[in-house]
Amino acid sequence: MGLIGGGPGSFIGPVHRIAAELDREIELVAGAFSSSAEKSKIAGETYRIDPARAYPDIATMLASEAAREDGIDFVAITTPNHMHLPAAKAALEAGIAVICDKPATTTLAQAHELAAIIEKAGKPFALTYTYSGYPLVREARARIAAGALGTIRKVTVEYPQGWLSKPDTGKQAEWRGDPSRSGVGGCIADIGVHAFHLAEFITGLRVTRLLADLGTVVEGRAVDDDCQMFLRFDNGARGSLLASQIAVGERNGLSIRIYGEKAALRWRQEEPNQLWIFHDDGRSELVQAGDPALGSDAQWASRTPGGHPEGYLEAFANLYRDFARMLRGEEGALVPGIEDGLRGMALIETAVAASAAGAGWVDFTV
Amino acid sequence: MGLIGGGPGSFIGPVHRIAAELDREIELVAGAFSSSAEKSKIAGETYRIDPARAYPDIATMLASEAAREDGIDFVAITTPNHMHLPAAKAALEAGIAVICDKPATTTLAQAHELAAIIEKAGKPFALTYTYSGYPLVREARARIAAGALGTIRKVTVEYPQGWLSKPDTGKQAEWRGDPSRSGVGGCIADIGVHAFHLAEFITGLRVTRLLADLGTVVEGRAVDDDCQMFLRFDNGARGSLLASQIAVGERNGLSIRIYGEKAALRWRQEEPNQLWIFHDDGRSELVQAGDPALGSDAQWASRTPGGHPEGYLEAFANLYRDFARMLRGEEGALVPGIEDGLRGMALIETAVAASAAGAGWVDFTV
Amino acid sequence: MGLIGGGPGSFIGPVHRIAAELDREIELVAGAFSSSAEKSKIAGETYRIDPARAYPDIATMLASEAAREDGIDFVAITTPNHMHLPAAKAALEAGIAVICDKPATTTLAQAHELAAIIEKAGKPFALTYTYSGYPLVREARARIAAGALGTIRKVTVEYPQGWLSKPDTGKQAEWRGDPSRSGVGGCIADIGVHAFHLAEFITGLRVTRLLADLGTVVEGRAVDDDCQMFLRFDNGARGSLLASQIAVGERNGLSIRIYGEKAALRWRQEEPNQLWIFHDDGRSELVQAGDPALGSDAQWASRTPGGHPEGYLEAFANLYRDFARMLRGEEGALVPGIEDGLRGMALIETAVAASAAGAGWVDFTV
Amino acid sequence: MGLIGGGPGSFIGPVHRIAAELDREIELVAGAFSSSAEKSKIAGETYRIDPARAYPDIATMLASEAAREDGIDFVAITTPNHMHLPAAKAALEAGIAVICDKPATTTLAQAHELAAIIEKAGKPFALTYTYSGYPLVREARARIAAGALGTIRKVTVEYPQGWLSKPDTGKQAEWRGDPSRSGVGGCIADIGVHAFHLAEFITGLRVTRLLADLGTVVEGRAVDDDCQMFLRFDNGARGSLLASQIAVGERNGLSIRIYGEKAALRWRQEEPNQLWIFHDDGRSELVQAGDPALGSDAQWASRTPGGHPEGYLEAFANLYRDFARMLRGEEGALVPGIEDGLRGMALIETAVAASAAGAGWVDFTV
Missing domain, CATH: 3.30.360.10 (Dihydrodipicolinate Reductase; domain 2)
Structure with a gap:
């Protein structure tokens, strides 16, 4: 998994990281964490990933990861809303699946545009309406x-x-x-x-x-x-x-x-x-x-017996487990x-x- | 207090009775409990009042009570809504204060009519919006x-x-x-x-x-x-x-x-x-x-210390205590x-x- | 009903009064509210009973009430614990039923003494373990x-x-x-x-x-x-x-x-x-x-439909309703x-x- | 981290794994998951670790990991109680820090023995009294x-x-x-x-x-x-x-x-x-x-803002974060x-x- 957004000060970026990795089906290995190359690098250290894979921008990440044998299988988009469409577009057109924070875009027209891109790309796309998890x-x-x-x-x-x-x-x-x-x-x-x-x-x-x-x-x-x-x-x-x-x-x-x-x-x-x-x-x-x-x-x-409270992070993780099912081509995912x-x-x-x-x-x- | 309505099968009639008497400032002594004289008599027994004061209709109650030295000071109206206006009118025009279940009447026009009657009568009038108690x-x-x-x-x-x-x-x-x-x-x-x-x-x-x-x-x-x-x-x-x-x-x-x-x-x-x-x-x-x-x-x-729950009947009783304050000409009543x-x-x-x-x-x- | 105890400053006296009267099966008509005649008189006014029936002591109450046609049927004892036995004894020996606050007495020996008195008197005796109501x-x-x-x-x-x-x-x-x-x-x-x-x-x-x-x-x-x-x-x-x-x-x-x-x-x-x-x-x-x-x-x-909370006073009143059943010789009372x-x-x-x-x-x- | 116990059917093993990895300070890389070599191998697949590092027994794990440059820094013991002491002893004597499920051992004498071993080893030791997290x-x-x-x-x-x-x-x-x-x-x-x-x-x-x-x-x-x-x-x-x-x-x-x-x-x-x-x-x-x-x-x-419930797994993870602080020689760990x-x-x-x-x-x- 590569993370787009989630740089210094982000609330939802680290949440995506924890949720994605909770069940050890997904690993964060790369990121374009910020529109500032400097901040992206700092974030890479915070997330403890290989410094070489903390990229200055999305395009670089997609290109570099495509060149690796162990390159990312999908990106998670956790930027402010206006970046959702361009980020998703770039990834999908590069043949990379996308899981994206809600709302989908900033306008309905953009969302329709995104829908067309997804259809054309034929790659899994999921939106993290967390509470459905x-x-x-x-x-x-x-x-x-x-x-x-x-x-x-x-x-x-x-x-x-x-x-x-x-x-x-x-x-x-x-x-x-x-x-x-x-x-x-x-x-x-x-x-x-x-x-x-x-x-x-x-x-x-x-x-x-x-x-x-x-x-x-x-x-x-x-x-x-x-x-x-x-x-x-x-x-x-x-x-x-x-x-x-x-x-x-x-x-x-x-x-x-x-x-x-x-x-x-x-x-x-x-x-x-x-x-x-x-x-x-x-x-x-x-x-x-x-x-x-x-x-x-x-x-x-659920991961624990009754009386051992699970919460927000586990609900979020369920969306990622669903998304992992989609990536593996399995049925049954309820992720939006x-x-x-x-x-x-x-x-x-x-x-x-x-x-x-x-x-x-x-x-x-x- | 005389009760209008509250005959056999009534929920709110007995509630008014309990609420009125809870603090021993008011006593139910008479009633026109039903439009059926027979049922009114039966209700009188249930309420344990003097059988002579279980009247067949409102007019009889008002006339008979006016003739007694220990006659009622007010009526409580607990009938279906369409009877609120005629009952209140009869009482107020007989110089008797009224406490009435909500809503005031069946139409806004009636409510305005009632307001005019109240103003003319110059007698206390209260509406039992219970929850304010x-x-x-x-x-x-x-x-x-x-x-x-x-x-x-x-x-x-x-x-x-x-x-x-x-x-x-x-x-x-x-x-x-x-x-x-x-x-x-x-x-x-x-x-x-x-x-x-x-x-x-x-x-x-x-x-x-x-x-x-x-x-x-x-x-x-x-x-x-x-x-x-x-x-x-x-x-x-x-x-x-x-x-x-x-x-x-x-x-x-x-x-x-x-x-x-x-x-x-x-x-x-x-x-x-x-x-x-x-x-x-x-x-x-x-x-x-x-x-x-x-x-x-x-x-x-409140009547009890913390942790000794009071409830609906006590809230209702507070409206009656407020009404009793009004009858005595005291300040501070919050009754609607x-x-x-x-x-x-x-x-x-x-x-x-x-x-x-x-x-x-x-x-x-x- | 005659009340023993419940004078100025009492918490439980007024509670007994409300509870007893809530269902209009019982009426407070007399009392020896305090060991001070003066305070008993004052309490009589607070309770709004006939001043003549606010007695200076228990013996006077029992004697005077016995002489009335409409005399009390029972006493409710709400004094501090050490007065429970003498008060209950006096009443029972006068042929008057007793409902008494808990605990029964101040010693187990006294309680056994009271049990013997009750048995001999053959009159109803109840203890207000409120929460069972x-x-x-x-x-x-x-x-x-x-x-x-x-x-x-x-x-x-x-x-x-x-x-x-x-x-x-x-x-x-x-x-x-x-x-x-x-x-x-x-x-x-x-x-x-x-x-x-x-x-x-x-x-x-x-x-x-x-x-x-x-x-x-x-x-x-x-x-x-x-x-x-x-x-x-x-x-x-x-x-x-x-x-x-x-x-x-x-x-x-x-x-x-x-x-x-x-x-x-x-x-x-x-x-x-x-x-x-x-x-x-x-x-x-x-x-x-x-x-x-x-x-x-x-x-x-219960007196009200679901969602209309009843509380402590109603629970207490249930003991009195039970006691009234006992006085009338009915079955089914659960009062202790x-x-x-x-x-x-x-x-x-x-x-x-x-x-x-x-x-x-x-x-x-x- | 190497896991001891946590084989097929274990409740607490996977919990330790999630807790340890939640904050990306620790990674599960090895395990002796069961006393059966076969089951340990199966568990290794479930945990998605390198098959070569799913060991048949504790001794083999400790020896093999010691020989690796990227060998484990500590073991987590999640076996039934009677295995706590031998497992901890083996690890500590091999110079490996230990985090262990509660209770410490099966007898107080064993616990004293363990205490002596810990003191001698001079390595961090923690017990997962989860609720303190x-x-x-x-x-x-x-x-x-x-x-x-x-x-x-x-x-x-x-x-x-x-x-x-x-x-x-x-x-x-x-x-x-x-x-x-x-x-x-x-x-x-x-x-x-x-x-x-x-x-x-x-x-x-x-x-x-x-x-x-x-x-x-x-x-x-x-x-x-x-x-x-x-x-x-x-x-x-x-x-x-x-x-x-x-x-x-x-x-x-x-x-x-x-x-x-x-x-x-x-x-x-x-x-x-x-x-x-x-x-x-x-x-x-x-x-x-x-x-x-x-x-x-x-x-x-805490990892999330108010109103985003965290639960049992996050509390458990806090013990691991504390333990990681101990491993790094930092102050402030509250882990038992x-x-x-x-x-x-x-x-x-x-x-x-x-x-x-x-x-x-x-x-x-x-």
Whole structure:
């Protein structure tokens, strides 16, 4: 694996590295960690890779690695959003598979362009919608697919964070607030798409209409930082999606509740090893990671017995294990792909435009 | 106290009785418990009152009680909604104070009529928005009034229930689904107004605009059973309100989260003795009933030391204690009145009309 | 009902009054509220009873009430422990039923004396081990009796409080720290007996041996304030009991966990409307007050639907409703009696003596 | 790193591998994974190491690796207990550092022998008392050391599990129930020592006396499976320790509560990212992983921002990071060593002997 991005100060770069290597199926051996050659070199030392493989730029990495017998099999892209397309394009056109951070690109048009490139390249491409890697998220998905809830009637998904409740400071906040690097969406692009993906991933439904109310609470910020949306799914179910980065005191409060005709379920990212099932006869059931009754998807995604908490890094690692299955040509990977990327980009553009126009309900299409 | 309604099969009638008498400031001595004289008599026995004072109808009760030296000082109205106005009117015009279940009436026009009657009568009138009686709700209100959160930016209030997730059965469900008795609102009138009142009560803010998405999920139901709304408050804060009666597995899940510039708070009705405060420096504080740091409103509203849970009946009783203060001409009562009733009725009518018309954002006025 | 004790500053007196009257089966009409006639009069006003029936002492109350046609049917004793026996004796010998706060008396010998008096009088006698009044405690008891856990193997009961973590102040703390009024036990007598009773009440087992480790943490205190005990039950199950009043930050943390061959259960007083059942196949089930699957004991003990929390006062009221059943000669009351009182007093004396002697395991008999 | 043990069917071997490599400071390159050369070879493939370095036995590994320039720097011992001493001895005498699973050995005498070997070898030795690696455990320790609780008065530590509630089956259960491989202790050796270590690690106190009540609940089992102990610490504080493997429905329920003069704290392994602090003025504070107020030990031990849960594997990895610090000769490592190993072995032997003898309180010394 070669890493693109993840240089000094990066949060998500080291996370990708740990996640990729956790199960010893993948090894980080090369990187173009920064647009600065100097910083890329420093990062190479931090990651403890062969200094010769800490490259000054992507093109050099791709060329040099192609020349090695033990060259990289894929790249992981962890740059700010505006670099996703050029980096992925370069790799795919060089015949190298790609796993990329979300959102796919900075515009829907770019995402379509990327989709075409992927199709032409015929190489695996994955997007790290991290939360789909949790064992109990996959259990929820499997149970719903098996009909445990009956017809789904209502979906409530939220993603409150508080870390941007003050004017931006720090590298992490800075590029996210700059539309030229993050795209037109702020909060909606950074975390709203996670909530959206989670809702579609677990329910198997697809959003067909939405009504968006996006706002910017912190003065001087160029993008949205507080979003709410009503949703309609393709089976007629009513939904709501709240995402905020000015929700003081919230850490990473992604959660979802899904109400069906026969039962409901609830999952919270901050207690990821618990899944509640509420039955219409009044029974309340707590499903826990490691339970013997878990289905094969959840069991595959767990490494320890019940009561030994796994968390965010292990969920992330599950996406890499899935990606490794794809690279080996195996079936069964649940890791999101460009299809999810297109839907995420469409969400951002549709919501931002509809909210700005005060458009009320609008159709949602990719 | 005389009770109007609360006959055989009533849930809320006995609750009013317990709440009224809990602190021995009020005694139930008379009632017109049912529109059936027979049932009213039976109810009188159940409540263990003097059989002579279990009246066949409201008019008889008012006349007979007026003739007694120890006649009732007020009536509590616990009938289906369509009887609120005539019952209150009769009592007030007879010079008798009224405490009435929410919502105030079945239409906003009726509520205005009632407001005029109240003003003319010059007698105390209270509405039992129960949840405003909880000690920690009052603590939340006091802390916000004292500036603990700074400027409020965001309010998320929800009220999911699941008991109407199937076609209606039973007395409780039956009249609520009949617009001629409940008014145009279903879920919005039954519980949506509670959520709305709680949000305004705690924050001290007033809603000025809203966008409503109401629906009927269970086939054949004549009123809404699943509602969601976006709100704007008079200080510009963004809000959302979710209320549902088809949320399988939910019991009485009223909860509120309020995010300010400096801190946030969270309260859940099903754990009413806990109030969370989250500070913008990362500190998370759990305030509990009975804590020495509670303000005077919360302390007044508690009867037991910390760790001895009080609940719904005690919260309800606090409204009666407040009403007793009003009857005695004392200051400080926080019990809701016709002003809150008007806002509740306006909410129902505005939301139902706006949702039906697909109207998008509309102004909210009384 | 006549109240003995419960004068100015009393915590438990008003609780008894509310609990007794909550269901309108019992009315407080008289009292000897204090050993001071003056204070008794003042308390009478607070309780809003007929001033003529606020008596200067117990004897006067019993004599005067006996002379009235509408005289009291029973007395409730809420004095410090050393007055329990004389008060109960006077009432029972006057042919008046008694409901009394726990522990029964100040010594086991006194408790045996009281048992003899009760037997001779042939009148109902009840002890308010409050926590046995909670609906889900009764559900737990019923499920275990029905075999839901299989053979019980292990019982863990705890009762941490923190309110005596500093040298005593206040009326509540003061008499509890004075052996001449509270008996030889401090924490063990005040709350340890509650934990002990709860364990025997729910499991249906009886303790046959114990090993006690009692201590006094706060300097200058004359009785124990921190206790731990190992238990053996009559079926061989191993148990532990922790009770403390110096556990800073704890409010009223009574909780119990019972492990059987097939399943386990957990209940916590501070979340009284939840009962956890853990099955040996890994399923975790949360039973909640108001659930349709609850047995008749729990349903009888509830007044509101699920999600409308009931608490300490309602649990207490259930004991009074049980006592009213006894007064009416009905079956089914689960309220504790002198048998429980004897076991509680034996616990106190056995534990205090065994701990002081460093006696290791001792037999437990009444 | 070379791994000893961790062959097919091992739970803890792969955990050590992940933990060791998580931060890319250590790499698994060799192993003697099983006493069967065949199984060791298979395991080598599973771990994806160079087949030439999957050795048939420890001696061969040590000799072969010593001959390589890139030979291992240390071994990790993850065998059943009875192999700890011979494996550690062989490594240390070959000049190789050792990190070893707990308990140190199967007898206290062996542990003393090991201590002497370690001293003579002068090489780093660490024991993986995993739970001391959690960030908030280290925060708790740092706060207590800084006086946040005042004098400690009471310590309650528990470790309930339910996985051995039935007669033993499976490799994990099997060797633990065989005294020739596990030593004289069953539950006490497997998890009791974890609880004991946690209590001493966090409080900084040392146990000086104890009273043990160990039992075997499941018929036919040769060692204890349910333990309880009273403790006295060197400052006079009273403690209790419960450990059980027949507590049906419990997963890995290690938890600790520590009550001081000024405040108390609580931590639970299954919610490892939360630490409760309860102040004697009634304030309840929830400290969470990632909070800005955390001390340097906790911050060092975290890899992700607040709200991104880390768990068991990351805690384990912190011990390896500490061990890597020791290997590099750096200060500050909090990883347990042979001193902790001696205390653990003394606990097992003292408790087993005292319980069998019905000895009451006994002194605890190493």
